[in-house]
Amino acid sequence: MATATRTHPEKAADAPAPRTAKRRRGVRAAGQQHRAGWLTYLILVVFAVGSILPLLYSAIAASHDNARLSERTPPFWFGDRLFDNLEAAWNDANLVKAMTNTIFVAGAITVSTVLFATLAGFAFAKLRFRAKNFMMLLVIGTMMVPPQLTVVPLFMAIAEIEWTGHLQAVILPTMVSAFGVFFMRQYLIQALPTELIEAARVDGASSLRVVWHVVFPAARPAMAVLGMLTFVAAWNEFFWPIIALTQQNPTVQVALTNLGRGYIPDQGVIMAGAFLGTLPLLIAFVLFGKQIVGGIMHGALKG
Numbered sequence: 001m002a003t004a005t006r007t008h009p010e011k012a013a014d015a016p017a018p019r020t021a022k023r024r025r026g027v028r029a030a031g032q033q034h035r036a037g038w039l040t041y042l043i044l045v046v047f048a049v050g051s052i053l054p055l056l057y058s059a060i061a062a063s064h065d066n067a068r069l070s071e072r073t074p075p076f077w078f079g080d081r082l083f084d085n086l087e088a089a090w091n092d093a094n095l096v097k098a099m100t101n102t103i104f105v106a107g108a109i110t111v112s113t114v115l116f117a118t119l120a121g122f123a124f125a126k127l128r129f130r131a132k133n134f135m136m137l138l139v140i141g142t143m144m145v146p147p148q149l150t151v152v153p154l155f156m157a158i159a160e161i162e163w164t165g166h167l168q169a170v171i172l173p174t175m176v177s178a179f180g181v182f183f184m185r186q187y188l189i190q191a192l193p194t195e196l197i198e199a200a201r202v203d204g205a206s207s208l209r210v211v212w213h214v215v216f217p218a219a220r221p222a223m224a225v226l227g228m229l230t231f232v233a234a235w236n237e238f239f240w241p242i243i244a245l246t247q248q249n250p251t252v253q254v255a256l257t258n259l260g261r262g263y264i265p266d267q268g269v270i271m272a273g274a275f276l277g278t279l280p281l282l283i284a285f286v287l288f289g290k291q292i293v294g295g296i297m298h299g300a301l302k303g
Contacts, residue, residue, distance in 0.1 A: 058271045058278075059082070059271075060079075061075070061267065061268060062082055062085050062086065062269075062275050063075075063079040063080065063081055063085065065081055066266055066267055066268065069268060081268060082272070085266075085268045086272045086275075088269045089269050089270075090276065092259055092269065093255040093259055094247075094250070094258075095255060095276060095277075097249075097250070098252045098254070098255035099280065101249065101251050101252075102235060102252045103280075105170050105171055107231075108175075109171055109174050109175065109230060110227050110234060112171075112175040113174070113175065113176055113177055113226070113227075113230045114223050114230065116175065116176040116180075116181075117176055117183070117184045117226060118215065118216070118222075119211065120139075120184070120185075121182075121183070121184025121185040121186075121219075122185075122188055122211065122215045122219070124136050125184075125185045125188040125189045125192065126188065126194060126197060136182075136185070139178045140178065140182060142178045147239065151239075151240070151243060154173055154240075155243060158244060163244075164246075165244075165245055165246045166245075166249065169244040170237075170240060170251070174237075174240075177230070180226050180230065183225075183226055184222055184223075184226065187219065187221075187222040188215070188219055191218050191219065191222070192214070192218045192219070196218075197210060197214060200213070200214050231284075235252070235280075236253065237251075238253040238254070241253060241254050252277045255273075256273045256277055
């Protein structure tokens, strides 16, 4: 006759549940997997140095004169003409007006691109209408057209309405981008559940309210990334502004071309101007970098 074994209640209470033990082992394994080794830090340091080195050397070159920069051995440390060259570049390129114009242009392009790309991306991702896939292919196809092919007809149109030399000639053609529409569409397909839109419709929300209270909160991380990329691209844009604008009403990149003119261009002043033109972007990243990274990580965890 088989005898039933009895488990002592105190020993049974002391023994951890199998599911709890597995969870603890999983947490320990995840903690071990996320620990960075020396090779990870070495790679990060190499990439950080490679990213900072061009900006650092531009500041070093901006602190020397032409005679020192033209020597066989380039300078590897700061000289005594940094502030003189910065002042010369600031005055010669009229950077006060140029930076004011660039902040306005880049801000307007960023706001309009994020807004229109989010609306168009939501339409392509969640709405139903005729020829949606065909229209999306047309949007993607515009990304394959080189911008040099559109310069002549675009300049003719701008000249026809007498916008040459005005900031709206730079803002209007870039108020939305095909990349932004495609980027927001791909993000909203995964991040915005269709059930959430249908629930808002059932509650009586209008299309505008659905966009404001449902689409924009869900798309906020992607909007932050797209805004950052658009602002940097608009700030550094040179090809179309140098055609559409003049030195009397320039952006930063157009104004910096004035420093390279002359029989013997002063390389130190040119490098000082390039350093001043990059400085606002660095300040923006220092001030808003945590919010941008936080938005990206929020979107990654949500997805």
